[in-house]
Amino acid sequence: MKVKGAEIIVKTLIDEGVDIIFGYPGGAVIQIFDALYDYEDKLRLIRTSHEQGAVHAADGYARSSGKTGVVIATSGPGATNIVTGLATAFMDSIPLVCITGNANRKLIGKDSFQEIDIMGITMPITKHNFVVRDIRDLQNTLKRAFLIAQSGRKGPVLVDIPSDITGDFIEYVKKDIFRKERNFEVSDNDIKKIAFYINNAKRPIIYSGGGVTSSESFKELRQLIHKSQIPACNTIMGIGVLGYEDELNLGMVGMHGKYSTNNAIDECDLLIACGVRFSDRVALNTKKFAKDAKIIHIDIDKSEIDKNIFVDFGLVGDVKEILNKLLPCVEKRERKDWISRINDLRKKDFKAEDSKELLKPHQVIKHISNTLGDDLIFVTDVGQHQMWTAQYCGRTKPRSFLTSGGLGTMGFGYGAAMGAKLANPNRPVVLITGDGSFNMNFNEVLTAVNENIKVITVVMNNNTLGMVRQWQHLLYKDRFSKTNIESKLNYVILAQAMGAKGFSACTIKEFKDCFDKAIKIDGPSIIEVKIDTNELVLPMIPAGGSVDDVIME
Template sequence: MQLTGAQILMECLLEQGVDTVFGYPGGAVLNIYDAIYEYRNKINHIRTAHEQGAAHAADGYARSTGKTGVCIATSGPGATNLVTGIATAYMDSVPMVAITGNVSRDLLGLDSFQEVDITGITMPITKHNYLVKNIEDLADTIRKAFLIAGTGRKGPVLVDIPKDVTAQKYEYTPKTPFPAPRGDFPYAERFEQALEMLRKSEKPFIYSGGGVIAAEAYGELKKFAELLDAPVSSSLMCQGGYDQTDPRYIGMLGMHGTNTAALAIKNCDLLIAVGTRFSDRVLCNANLFAQHCPIIQIEIDTAEFNKNIDVDLKMKGDAKEILAHLNGMLPQRQHKLWMEEIAEWKALYPLVQEATSEEEVMPQEVLETLDRLTNSEAILVTEVGQHQMWTAQFYRFRTPRHFVSSGGLGTMGFGLGAAIGAQVANPDKRVVNIAGDGSFHMNCNELSTAAQYNIPVIELIFNNQVLGMVRQWQKLFYGGRFSQTTLDRTTNYEMLAQAFGIKAFTISRRSEIEPVLKQALALHEPVVINCHINPDVNVLPMVPAGGSVENPILEM
């Protein structure tokens, strides 16, 4: 049947199972938005306050579901406003398709109004991108974009479509989504080598990364840990990839990881890394990381082998498939003394924040109360900073895709848009965005989106009137010279929320924590909670720059 390019785009989105897109209209995407109007009963569209919010919402939708998120923006500034969100998704391997409009083909390259080379701009931060100059290529380009975004090491793909291409007509033929290509799988001798290393080990240590969640390998990881009889640590991106109430779980590893994880990496005789790229926030100092033990790395992306640290055995492929194969070969191991030692460290070094007065509000108590009231089942989204680390430390993530955060890029302003996307994707779950007051000011305009669509996200602001993480570094390493990290903003958060048509609550004393959280959770509408905390509450443990992950700072 003959359809316009814009209609072909809609049909291809439906082919891929897309039910929701996030975006903002403009001149170059007028034809696309006319088609969105036509398809409004088949595809839900959420208009955000800013294109960056649309990219983050598509990201939050993807992270919380495993499906590919979709965002749409017009040419020029609309497209460039997506860039931070695309880069955020790229750094954390999140599947996303960003669709941008551009000026008509006859105006390309002429510095036309709202023209920009968005494919050139985004080349370093996408898995692939396309400029569709011929309508006959449009349908298969969209299909390829989804295939690339959602297979292998996942990530964002951008499709730029000139306005006249969306207006042209062409024959549309429906197709089922392209089948995913079969990925690499290690040779049999690699498995034999791995089994020999696992058999010899008396103190094995499993470190899991975001690839565990991307591959949906959490069941296989749990079985592997039980068969190997080993402790499990995780990266920031793998929160919930292993049940954190399980006795084997010992917390995060890295700059703000637990001391138990630090002692485990210091004393283990084998490190098995699953779905992780060994980022600098984990290694801290690559020259001092796990130098005493062999390392097995299970990873889907060849580029991550020996990039940040040398490993002894590389196993390239899908984490779920590799772990399942290992589980079928691995006999039950027993490491009673090692696991008893781990349990002793956990008892000796719990994560504890000590209040200076009876009514002081401590982030730990706020998050542990939230955990209890939600039965560990809420989706927690975060901005970036101290509150991000506290969330990972103190909320017990029991299942995957319940922690949504910008890890690799560390994007302040990510959380509220991502929370909106996660809530739209999971209407039956409670979604809470944990924010710092610094991050909140970057994208608080998206409160208008939550209010307009009555998206019942809870915006919980840890308000300490400082840029807490940067200030913490200034306190430790810059002689307490707090250059531009004391905010002293006069923002009235309660009045601001009310201006957007949103209810607001305040927590300023410890006794208010549980009553306020209960009230907020009982509502089925967007809520802002202004939670006052002391600016001198720090994130601990902490490994200083250049330090060894095995020797974190435990107190300040």
């Protein structure tokens, strides 16, 4: 029996195990939405307020679950509205399949209504993209998109489909899921070389990132840490990979990482980098980063080896597979002198002071973490609140801290929080955002209300674009150019106008009362917490600096 191309799309999504789709209807995808009408029992379609919210929601769904997020957007502005979300996912290696409609094939190239070359636009910010020119290629193209999104270094894939293909007819035959392809081999000699470095190091450090989460290798990494007694740190994308209270967990490294962590890397003689890319927010000064250490870099993407930092030994492959092979070759060790030295460094770490009169960000975040426990998923937007949350969130599980790390996308948070909650209905989800970021995406509160998605939003309102203002204060002589937000927006009334519950707090006691109420609400809520405009994220190493340039007060 022949079916429309639109139904081929829907059936293929179901075959690939998709259960939730995020999107927004339009003329070029109207037949796809018409086909979805008949499959409401198998596919839940979340229509967001804006296509950018849809792609961020698919991103949050993917980050928190490990599955592939799926987005459908119409042609023209619908397609261009997902560009920022694609770039966000691309920078952080998040698997998405984004389906866009386009003009009829006969009209392409004629500046037709809502025609856009979305393939050309997104080529630099997708892992791969396709334009379907023949309905006979439709099913296999979609299946290949899912394969590519999840293979190797994961990432977003775009499939652009002209509108007339969705209306063409072809016979549908169910096909198996395409198997992932292996394009690397790890030799025993390479494993032995790494083990030799580790077994003979006196001051080793493990440096892990998002690749550990992506490869589901956090258990193996923890085994390596404890067997070899190697202290370990993480990037912002690697939060939750290590046990928060573990003595060997050094915490976050980089621009806003701990003083002790950055100095430990400065003093180490071996740096074992797992699933990281040595970004400029970690290796701020590449000439001084781990200057006395031999560096081992394990990553699935060959292009990352020697890209930002020249290493002594690069090994391309799946982190989980490599760690499993490495573990039997690593000797049990006690590194008391090295751990003692790190503990001495810890005494100099920045310590935030509590307050009963003022709302301190670290107190807010710690209260949320302690109240909701290990199952809590923190989601953030981008700015000071993001770094405070990274520093104090206390996550002990991977996929429990979701943030835009590489692109730094303000407006990412609300969509991502909805996606995380839909992927994990039994886990609490709290979005930490700032007044600057929240003002970019609060239209998605309507989506959460309409779909009854319980997201607790904490807006850290300091009446400024905090991170930029912090730089202007520390590095630009208090020349506050357009960072102060003189807004009369009432967040409590805003929440109520959208059908959510709204609260406001000026002290930690008030916040605790508001948060207790929000937990009990069956639906989305917004809590405004009023933060001092002059509150800083510390410590901070300025861009291009080293541990010698750290700002502690």
